[in-house]
Amino acid sequence: KNQVEQSPQSLIILEGKNCTLQCNYTVSPFxxxxxxxxDTGRGPxxxxxxxFSENTKSNGRYTATLDADTKQSSLHITASQLSDSxxxxxxxxxxxxxxxxxxxxxxxxxxx
Amino acid sequence: xxxxxxxxxYLVTQMGNDKSIKCEQNLGHDTMYWYKQDSKxxxxxxxxxxxxxxxxxxxxxxxxxxxxxxxxHLNLHINSLELGDSAVYFCASSQREGSGRDTGExxxxxxxRLTVL
Numbered sequence: 001k002n003q004v005e006q007s008p009q010s011l012i013i014l015e016g017k018n019c020t021l022q023c024n025y026t027v028s029p030f031x032x033x034x035x036x037x038x039d040t041g042r043g044p045x046x047x048x049x050x051x052f053s054e055n056t057k058s059n060g061r062y063t064a065t066l067d068a069d070t071k072q073s074s075l076h077i078t079a080s081q082l083s084d085s086x087x088x089x090x091x092x093x094x095x096x097x098x099x100x101x102x103x104x105x106x107x108x109x110x111x112x
Numbered sequence: 113x114x115x116x117x118x119x120x121x122y123l124v125t126q127m128g129n130d131k132s133i134k135c136e137q138n139l140g141h142d143t144m145y146w147y148k149q150d151s152k153x154x155x156x157x158x159x160x161x162x163x164x165x166x167x168x169x170x171x172x173x174x175x176x177x178x179x180x181x182x183x184x185h186l187n188l189h190i191n192s193l194e195l196g197d198s199a200v201y202f203c204a205s206s207q208r209e210g211s212g213r214d215t216g217e218x219x220x221x222x223x224x225r226l227t228v229l
Contacts, residue, residue: 032216043116043202043220044155087153093216099168100216102155 006103029095118221135203144186
């Protein structure tokens with residue numbers, strides 16, 4: 001069964017600290033993996049896309065990694081800011097079709 | 113201009129009523145979706161339309177009926193509302209590349225919070 005699992009479920013860090021969120025998936029065939037950020041009361045917004053051949057991709061203070069062999073991805077946030085407080089959702093797109101499989105998300109709280 | 117807009121943003125209604133949520137996208141995308149986000153924040157796909165044709169219909173009660181009058185609109189009508197229908201409903205759209213490959217990036221609306229009393 002195609003699944004996407006994220007950890008931790010929630011995370012509290014101090015402003016300025018770094019953190020790493022994890023995503024493991026069993027989706028096959030694989031097309032790409034995206035990390036979305038969902039602010040409270042808003043819709044999710046894509047941060048990065050990782051395709052099969054990509055290992056690392058950065059978007060400002062966000063760096064995503066992908067290990068297609070172990071089917072793992074991580075999202076690293078550097079020098080966290082209060083505005084990083086949000087849910088981060090890992091989404092894997094199935095190859096060849098329309099299906100996207102969502103993780104349950106990691107809720108990040110950045111405290112001053 | 114808002115790319116994916118849905119109305120209403122908030123909807124409070126009594127059990128047994130019928131209600132609709134409207135969605136419009138101005139991105140020129142071919143594919144539109146309805147997602148349900150429950151209290152645990154898990155996003156679950158309900159329906160997907162590609163060029164006005166239904167392509168994904170997950171296990172959703174037939175009280176939920178999507179309607180796509182054109183590829184820029186996907187509305188959701190819910191009959192005989194139940195307490196368990198309370199959730200945030202997100203509309204989204206995506207586009208296939210010229211080659212037909214779908215990159216899968218979803219563009220979401222701001223959500224419609226439905227509360228059934």
